[in-house]
Amino acid sequence: MAAVQVIRSEWTKIRSVASTVWTLSLAVVVTVALGMLISALTNSQYENMPVRERLSFDPTVTSFAGMTLGQLAMIVFGVLVVSNEYSTGMIRVSLAAVPRRGTFLCGKVAVATALALAVGMVTAFAAFFLGQAMLGSHRTALGDPGVLRAVIGGGLYMTLIAVFSMGVAVMLRSPMLSLGILMPFFFLVSNILGNVEATKKVGRYLPDQAGRRIMQVLPRAGDDTPYGPWGGLGIMVLWVVAVLLVGYALLRKRDA
Structure with missing residues (x-):
């Protein structure tokens, strides 16, 4: 099956x-x-x-406070995109059509990433503008140094969370x-490792923390x-690529 037909087929599956x-x-x-x-x-x-908190107050991060729970939905999306076919048995038909x-x-x-990216960007910009409206005189502007990068980064972060979850779902199938x-990892394990002094240096290299x-x-x-904004996103990208590669290796070896 041609690549265009595969993409069209996957788009139909997701929206249905x-x-x-x-x-x-x-x-x-x-x-x-x-x-x-x-x-x-x-x-x-x-x-x-x-006073110490006010001196380091970041209005942009404040408007993204809801992303901690929003990423929960992106995780579920990433898992469902892959595992729905396994749970229904449709994976056999899909692999027969695309050997x-x-x-x-x-x-x-590709299809799921494009959709997650569109939703992530809309979410990030909406959260920023509406959050800044709520901050009143303490708000920042999109044109201020580093703000546009942070907002675009918020959309990329949500996208990568979904793709990471897809890779895990390919590996585990269930x-x-x-x-x-994924849920305990992102909402419990990662936070503990990132906030406990003894493990903080390890936790900062986990995909969500970075x-x-x-x-x-x-x-x-x-x-x-020890790394900056783009360095942190780069670490997250490496995690995503690694998970997808392992998922692909397992997909090649296993029967449907």
């Missing part, structure tokens, strides 16, 4: 599954709504913040197992991270 559409919609709503809420609360409590497994995987990843590993750096305009007080 209601759960993938709902998860992407949820990613937008949760990220924007929670970001607006936390921005409004921060604005009302700004004068009560310690070249590299072409099959590339088509699926939606429950994939989510059972990737979030792209959304920072001002460094936090006492931050000694």
Whole structure:
């Protein structure tokens, strides 16, 4: 099957599954709504913040506060895009139609990545503008140094989270197992490793910890991270590429 036909087929699969559409919609709503809420609360409590926190206050990061939960929906989207075919048994039909497994995987990843990128960018810009509106006099502007990079980076971060989840789902094939590993990893293990003094130097190289750096305009007080915003995103990209390569290797070896 030609590459164009593979892409068209994968696009049909994604848009015909209601759960993938709902998860992407949820990613937008949760990220924007929670970001607006936390921005409004921060604005009302700004004068009560310690001087040290006010000196390193980053309005851009504040408007992205909802992304912690929004990435949950992107993880679910990435897993469902891949594992739906395994759970329904449609993977046998798909691989019979596209016997070249590299072409099959590339088509699926390309379509899902493009969709996640579009949703991620809309989410990042909406969260920024609405969050800044809630911050009132403490807001920043898109034209200020580093802000546009951070907003675009927010969209790229959400996209990479989805693609990373796709790679894990290709490796594990089971939606429950994939989510059972990804959810605790991003919401528990990574946060613990990144905040405990003994493991902080290891945690900062995990995909989400490194990737979030792209959304920072001002460094936090006492931050000694050895890489910058683009370096952090680069580390996340390496994680994504590694997971996809392992997933592809396993896809070639295993039966459907």
